[in-house]
Amino acid sequence: MKKFLIVLGLTSAFLMSTLSADALKNSLTNILHTKDSSGMVNLNGVSVGAKPKQRMINQARKSRPASAVIGRYNDGKPVHKREADKYITKATKGKIKDLDLLPKKQRLMVLKDLQRMYAIKHFKSRPAKAVVAIVNGQKIHKKSADHYLKLVTKGKVTDFDKLDKKQRLVLIKELARPIVLQADIDQNLTKDEKEAVLSQAWLQKQRATTKVTNEQMLALYEAKKAKALAVNPQAQIPPYISLGENLKNEIIEKEIMAHLMKNVNITVNFDSNKTVPSSQSNESSEKLDKISDKKETK
Known part of the structure; x- marks a missing residue:
């Protein structure tokens, strides 16, 4: 009888364990x-x-x-x-x-x-005046980094502190380029060379923003063609398509200069000498041109 109770107890425990496992399985399955x-x-x-x-x-x-x-x-x-x-x-x-x-x-x-x-x-952004980097002793403030970030992302991201470490380093390197370039220019270029570089950069910027139509280019081409044929009817005129870039640059330069001179106030200070009429001036020039290059004889 005692053995029977022991066997019955073990069997019950085994069945309960099996039922418990099956219940857990069914629960997870559901x-x-x-x-x-x-x-x-x-x-x-x-x-x-x-x-x-x-x-x-x-x-x-x-x-x-x-x-x-x-x-x-x-x-x-x-x-x-x-x-x-x-x-x-x-x-x-x-x-x-x-x-x-x-x-x-x-x-x-x-x-x-x-x-x-x-x-x-719990994100806390630093103030705009915070220094986010130093390049060759020159400080880069968060305001500058935020502004540049807004430009390159077209307004999608405006806070430098929201970038990860790798992205911050890439952006700082971009901001460092003009600083390094300026230092090299200051060290290796003369004042006149600096002015020439700035002028060229300004002209390139103006060229990029000045629009030229095909009608303008064609009109300039026809005008040049007519002028050349008037001087020499047998002149070989290059085709329009081969002169396209030159025509465009000429129009752009004329428009740039016209824009610059539009509101310029120019005052010419003349001397006390009597002005020579243009016709007499031309005659004098012609006479000077006709003087032979001979040695002076006594």
């Missing part, structure tokens, strides 16, 4: 086969096709307390398990409430999500 549109937690790593192992069940039962520290935020503040449990519960709409039920890889993903959200929530 959770994973229920449609979830949140997309925030990936449960692909959980296998429900095979019978749950006893070790996994024991681990699930030994969940860490809510006060357990599972990581650190970027400011050193601890991340407690209760925060992860709350996040998982919301993300899975109550299907999973315990971080320790997830595989290690998914637990790390949850921790990274919590750290990312914490960083966004």
